[in-house]
Amino acid sequence: MIIRTEGQAHKELHADLCVVGGGLSGMFAAIAAARGGARVVLMQDRPVLGGNCSSEIRMWIRGAMGSKDHKTHMENRETGLISELEEENIYFNPNLNYSVWDGVMWNMVKSEPNITLLLNCSCAGADMDGENIKCVHGWQLTTYTWFTVYAKYFSDCSGDSILAPLTGARYRVGREGNDEYGETIGPKVSDRKTMGMSCLLQARETDHKVEFKAPPWANVYLEDSDFDYVPALAKDDFEHCSKEAKKQASALKRAHKLGTNGTNFWWIELGGEDDSIHDTERLRDELLKIAYGIWDHIKNRGDHGADNWELEWVGFLPGKRESRRYVGRYVLTQNDVQAEGRFDDMVAYGGWPMDDHNPAGFKAITAEPPSLLHPTPSPYGIPLRSLYSGDIPNLFFAGRNLSATHAAMSSTRVMATCALLGQAVGSAVAMCVAENITPDELVEKRITALQKRLRDDGCWLPFSVREIPELSKNATLSLSDEDKALLFNGQERPDADWTINYITLPVGGEITYTFDKPERVNVLRMVFDPDFKHETVTPNKKIRVFAQKSSTGLDFVPVKVAATLVKNFDVYADGEKIYSADECHRSLVKVNIGQEVKQLRVVFNETWGADEVRVFSCDVE
Numbered sequence: 135m136i137i138r139t140e141g142q143a144h145k146e147l148h149a150d151l152c153v154v155g156g157g158l159s160g161m162f163a164a165i166a167a168a169r170g171g172a173r174v175v176l177m178q179d180r181p182v183l184g185g186n187c188s189s190e191i192r193m194w195i196r197g198a199m200g201s202k203d204h205k206t207h208m209e210n211r212e213t214g215l216i217s218e219l220e221e222e223n224i225y226f227n228p229n230l231n232y233s234v235w236d237g238v239m240w241n242m243v244k245s246e247p248n249i250t251l252l253l254n255c256s257c258a259g260a261d262m263d264g265e266n267i268k269c270v271h272g273w274q275l276t277t278y279t280w281f282t283v284y285a286k287y288f289s290d291c292s293g294d295s296i297l298a299p300l301t302g303a304r305y306r307v308g309r310e311g312n313d314e315y316g317e318t319i320g321p322k323v324s325d326r327k328t329m330g331m332s333c334l335l336q337a338r339e340t341d342h343k344v345e346f347k348a349p350p351w352a353n354v355y356l357e358d359s360d361f362d363y364v365p366a367l368a369k370d371d372f373e374h375c376s377k378e379a380k381k382q383a384s385a386l387k388r389a390h391k392l393g394t395n396g397t398n399f400w401w402i403e404l405g406g407e408d409d410s411i412h413d414t415e416r417l418r419d420e421l422l423k424i425a426y427g428i429w430d431h432i433k434n435r436g437d438h439g440a441d442n443w444e445l446e447w448v449g450f451l452p453g454k455r456e457s458r459r460y461v462g463r464y465v466l467t468q469n470d471v472q473a474e475g476r477f478d479d480m481v482a483y484g485g486w487p488m489d490d491h492n493p494a495g496f497k498a499i500t501a502e503p504p505s506l507l508h509p510t511p512s513p514y515g516i517p518l519r520s521l522y523s524g525d526i527p528n529l530f531f532a533g534r535n536l537s538a539t540h541a542a543m544s545s546t547r548v549m550a551t552c553a554l555l556g557q558a559v560g561s562a563v564a565m566c567v568a569e570n571i572t573p574d575e576l577v578e579k580r581i582t583a584l585q586k587r588l589r590d591d592g593c594w595l596p597f598s599v600r601e602i603p604e605l606s607k608n609a610t611l612s613l614s615d616e617d618k619a620l621l622f623n624g625q626e627r628p629d630a631d632w633t634i635n636y637i638t639l640p641v642g643g644e645i646t647y648t649f650d651k652p653e654r655v656n657v658l659r660m661v662f663d664p665d666f667k668h669e670t671v672t673p674n675k676k677i678r679v680f681a682q683k684s685s686t687g688l689d690f691v692p693v694k695v696a697a698t699l700v701k702n703f704d705v706y707a708d709g710e711k712i713y714s715a716d717e718c719h720r721s722l723v724k725v726n727i728g729q730e731v732k733q734l735r736v737v738f739n740e741t742w743g744a745d746e747v748r749v750f751s752c753d754v755e
């Protein structure tokens with residue numbers, strides 16, 4: 135129920151899906167549903183999209199670890215809409231400028247004719263129709279207008295689960311006690327503690343000395359030891375301890391090393407012992423005092439090699455790690471994660487460690503580590519049943535508010551994982567709408583079709599391979615039997631042992647499909663190698679994980695489109711050129727054919743630098 139005063143403007147919108155929250159999970163839920171034919175309204179309370187990775191917060195995107203680590207072994211890199219976004223960013227934003235990044239995300243949403251985007255619009259109310267949500271109300275700050283959005287389905291991607299208190303959907307705050315789900319990493323007894331929120335800072339290296347005068351309200355940290363966690367192991371012991379223990383201890387330090395490959399100050403964190411929703415404004419003030427105090431420490435209190443560095447940006451909008459989590463059809467737990475989550479209704483995967491931050495955050499300075507990293511298998515599966523409500527039939531959710539215990543969520547919360555969750559939800563809603571089925575019916579009867587759709591749209595689902603369309607299998611290809619088998623093996627990434635899974639052709643090479651008789655071909659689908667390790671994209675290691683940066687050193691090198699992608703190709707149907715791609719910078723390419731063909735030929739004219747063409751998939755349907 136919303137109280138409107140006389141004279142306030144009011145607009146009504148009708149859609150198949152209303153997504154609340156435009157972080158990566160919300161953006162991709164909206165785009166996947168829209169591309170699946172649903173009419174979508176995306177309501178986002180900020181002026182920009184991206185949530186914690188937007189220019190307002192600037193957290194870098196992370197996801198599943200590789201078999202060794204996530205900087206050198208990236209065979210588990212997330213694909214689908216998240217790689218489309220990354221590839222657009224690399225092409226349009228080689229300097230990784232945050233304003234350009236905002237524009238890339240905005241363009242991705244605005245390019246979808248089925249999406250109505252409401253920016254600066256905060257969801258503040260909801261009306262029910264029986265047990266379903268009928269509509270939500272949002273206040274648009276810039277136009278002083280109330281929007282009421284009626285929809286068949288709603289997806290709460292607000293992080294804070296705003297629709298839970300507004301609709302009565304079941305949710306949870308805090309950490310489960312060990313007995314509740316038989317977990318081991320949480321507390322013995324349940325509590326309401328969460329991970330905290332952070333205001334980040336970014337700096338730039340110049341070629342001259344830059345002074346910094348701290349504002350009078352900044353905290354004062356005279357020595358490194360004023361805020362650096364000192365591992366329980368004494369320094370001498372540390373020299374002799376195992377490689378793994380050393381790695382763990384140093385990963386957990388409140389490092390303040392500047393550089394392109396340096397820290398992003400994620401450990402400036404408060405709020406885990408407060409109310410991480412209602413105390414946000416007060417906590418922001420405290421976080422700013424810490425952030426400016428740390429910059430003063432780096433510049434003016436001891437030699438940090440920072441003479442030539444200037445403070446470029448401090449976030450005034452705290453990035454939130456955890457608040458309300460929904461209780462859905464299924465609650466994902468630490469045990470599911472550790473058992474690899476081999477669910478029949480797997481629609482996404484994770485693989486970041488359980489990165490369980492200390493609720494005391496920065497208040498635990500010097501005494502305790504800011505986070506404990508508990509290893510998980512990578513990848514592990516996440517079921518669709520953790521992405522919709524158990525009590526409100528038309529409510530989905532994606533992102534950090536999924537239905538998971540605190541322990542499991544401490545891993546699933548990273549943004550590339552959230553991106554996969556969003557794409558899964560959007561694709562699921564598109565099917566529910568098109569086939570007029572409920573989420574439960576989708577899980578029971580149509581989950582294989584949803585999984586096929588996700589795979590065809592570039593999302594990898596671990597422990598299984600993509601099915602090759604019959605039309606392709608029945609055709610004659612201009613390839614050796616060995617290459618045909620590799621092209622049709624359903625794998626579109628390297629294996630853990632780095633088995634390549636792609637075929638190679640010379641630049642200028644081609645693949646020809648010949649059918650016994652003219653066949654209707656709807657789509658030609660190709661997957662090129664995005665250079666999974668990103669060695670050709672950038673020499674800066676942290677940026678290879680996902681093309682985004684934090685601080686900028688003089689060693690920063692603008693990113694380049696992966697040399698292994700195909701830049702220019704032509705498609706011929708029965709000898710006639712029907713499609714030509716120039717400046718193509720995507721790894722997943724779908725070309726609409728929409729005609730009867732006896733022979734279809736693709737000629738790969740040019741790459742972005744590699745001297746061979748690498749093709750994971752090339753098939754027709």
Ligand SMILES: Cc1cc2nc3c(=O)[nH]c(=O)nc-3n(C[C@H](O)[C@H](O)[C@H](O)COP(=O)(O)OP(=O)(O)OC[C@H]3O[C@@H](n4cnc5c(N)ncnc54)[C@H](O)[C@@H]3O)c2cc1C
Nearest residue numbers: 155157179185186196257293332453454533534547548549
């Ligand atoms: C400091 C920090 C460090 C982190 N480190 C990493 C890291 O290194 N790598 C990584 O991948 N992840 C990291 N995470 C985790 C990750 O950022 C979050 O888990 C992730 O952003 C959650 O995605 P989301 O889409 O659910 O939410 P968000 O990214 O928070 O997006 C939700 C969006 O919904 C909007 N919204 C909220 N309420 C409303 C409303 N009522 N109406 C309309 N819109 C609303 C918000 O403004 C926001 O834009 C970190 C998080 C923090 C805070």
